Amino acid sequence: xxxxxxxxxxxxxxxxxxEIMIAIGSVVVxxxxxxxxxxxxxxxxxxxxxxxNVCIYEYLIKIIVLFYKGLILYPLTYFKVFxxxxxxxxxxxxxxxxxxxxxxxxxxxxxxxxxxxxxxxLRVVPDYSSKTHEKTVTLIGYKKYQQGYCLEEDRILPxxxxxxxxVIDDFTKLLVCQDNLYKxxxxxxxxxxxxxxxxxxxxNYKDYLxxxxxxxxxxNYKELEPVDYTKYLVVKNNxxxxxxxxxxxxxxxxxxxxxxxxxxFEFKDNTYRTYSFYLIDKFDEREDKEKExxxxxxxxxxxxxxxxxxxxxxxxxIRKFDNCGYxxxxxxxxxxEIYNGI
Numbered sequence: 001x002x003x004x005x006x007x008x009x010x011x012x013x014x015x016x017x018x019e020i021m022i023a024i025g026s027v028v029v030x031x032x033x034x035x036x037x038x039x040x041x042x043x044x045x046x047x048x049x050x051x052x053n054v055c056i057y058e059y060l061i062k063i064i065v066l067f068y069k070g071l072i073l074y075p076l077t078y079f080k081v082f083x084x085x086x087x088x089x090x091x092x093x094x095x096x097x098x099x100x101x102x103x104x105x106x107x108x109x110x111x112x113x114x115x116x117x118x119x120x121x122l123r124v125v126p127d128y129s130s131k132t133h134e135k136t137v138t139l140i141g142y143k144k145y146q147q148g149y150c151l152e153e154d155r156i157l158p159x160x161x162x163x164x165x166x167v168i169d170d171f172t173k174l175l176v177c178q179d180n181l182y183k184x185x186x187x188x189x190x191x192x193x194x195x196x197x198x199x200x201x202x203x204n205y206k207d208y209l210x211x212x213x214x215x216x217x218x219x220n221y222k223e224l225e226p227v228d229y230t231k232y233l234v235v236k237n238n239x240x241x242x243x244x245x246x247x248x249x250x251x252x253x254x255x256x257x258x259x260x261x262x263x264x265f266e267f268k269d270n271t272y273r274t275y276s277f278y279l280i281d282k283f284d285e286r287e288d289k290e291k292e293x294x295x296x297x298x299x300x301x302x303x304x305x306x307x308x309x310x311x312x313x314x315x316x317x318i319r320k321f322d323n324c325g326y327x328x329x330x331x332x333x334x335x336x337e338i339y340n341g342i
Contacts, residue, residue, distance in 0.1 A: 022052045080115070087111035125151070126270075128169075128326035150324040157325065160235045165325025166272060167233060167240050167265055177331035177338075178250055184339045195224040195247050196232075202262055205245045206304065209259075209279070213296045218257055218281045224249065240265040254282035263311055272327075273316040277307045 030045030087107045094103035123142035127135035129152075141151055148156045157165070175192045182190040197219060200208050212218045224247065232242040241262035250256040259277040266273045279300065310316055320328045 018056065019053075022049055022056070025052065083111055083114055126320070126322040126328075127324075128320070128322050128328045129324070133328055145323060148323055150322075152324050157323065162321075162323075162325050163235045163240050163265070163267055163272075164230070164233060166267070166321045166327055168230065169321075169325060169327045170265075170272075170274065170319070170329055171229065173327065173329045173331040174248070177329075177335045178248070180332060180335035181338055182250055184335065190251055192248060192250050193226050194229045195249055196227045196244055197224055197247065199223070200245050200247075202243070202245060205259065205261065210297070210300060213300050214293050217255075218279055219247070221249070221255070234262075238267045239263055240267070248276075254280050256280055266314070270322070271318050271320050273314060273318055275307065275311050275316055277303065279303060 026045045026048035029048050030043075031041045033040075033044040033048075087110065091103050091107035094107055121139050123137055123139060124134045125137055125142060125145040126133065135151075137145065137151065144154075145151055150157050171194065175194075178192040179190055182188065182192075200219075209218050227246065229242065229246045232244050232246065234241060234243055241264045242260055243262070246260040246264075248256075248258040248260070250258075257279045259279075260275075261277070263275055266275070
């Protein structure tokens with residue numbers, strides 16, 4: 001209790017010193033702005049005093065928040081820093097009572113031993129389910145991860161199960177990304193969903209969409225049905241896709257349509273690519289209808305060619321996944337990047 005009171009006393013003294021310095025600065029700066037008029041001098045002194053307080057404590061709060069986040073997200077790094085500080089202080093304290101050799105023996109040498117043990121027995125492996133995207137494990141755990149083990153379940157996942165987990169994790173995060181993006185663009189809450197259309201299949205989806213270029217909607221949205229896409233998910237060798245086109249729909253000032261087909265994901269080692277066919281459904285009735293149809297057809301053909309070229313030339317986002325099937329896809333960060341690029 002006494003130590004707590006001492007700490008509070010020190011903090012209070014620091015607070016008083018800061019406030020006195022701010023007050024002195026305000027007294028010096030205020031009259032300069034007020035130009036010698038008493039009422040203006042007092043006004044600007046108060047303004048300077050309050051502005052300085054806001055700025056100083058705002059940055060102080062940010063520093064405290066960053067420190068707290070760092071402590072939560074990177075505990076091992078903070079632990080190492082703590083070891084260095086602790087043993088350094090211990091060394092200088094021992095120097096006052098003993099000679100340098102004894103101080104070194106009982107402070108620096110134990111610190112070096114702890115770092116050697118840390119380097120020898122602790123490792124970091126990917127864990128994309130955590131905020132830091134990594135996990136500290138023992139040397140045994142590290143070797144098991146290198147063999148392909150999902151440490152969370154202590155087993156090596158079959159490729160089909162692993163890839164399906166990656167798809168589900170990616171698709172789950174994609175909904176969050178799209179919802180955040182639409183909130184930033186249109187300032188409205190939108191709930192994206194995966195849907196299917198009873199008349200659209202892998203054989204006719206191109207013709208169906210091309211034909212609907214000449215109507216106001218690429219797809220009759222009333223006929224779309226929410227779907228459990230995992231029922232249509234199939235993994236073949238190093239690719240994953242769907243036995244029926246899966247449509248991700250977004251509503252805003254215009255309608256966005258993202259179509260996933262039989263080749264939607266491609267895997268290599270611990271990375272993967274995603275492929276989709278993207279359209280913006282926006283029909284401007286003020287324009288000449290024939291002109292609008294031709295424009296929509298031109299856009300459709302361009303998007304279709306780009307989609308097929310992406311698959312052929314392997315052009316797409318490259319993301320990583322860990323041995324448990326978690327993706328490093330960060331939906332919040334991705335939404336911000338897309339928004340800034342618009």
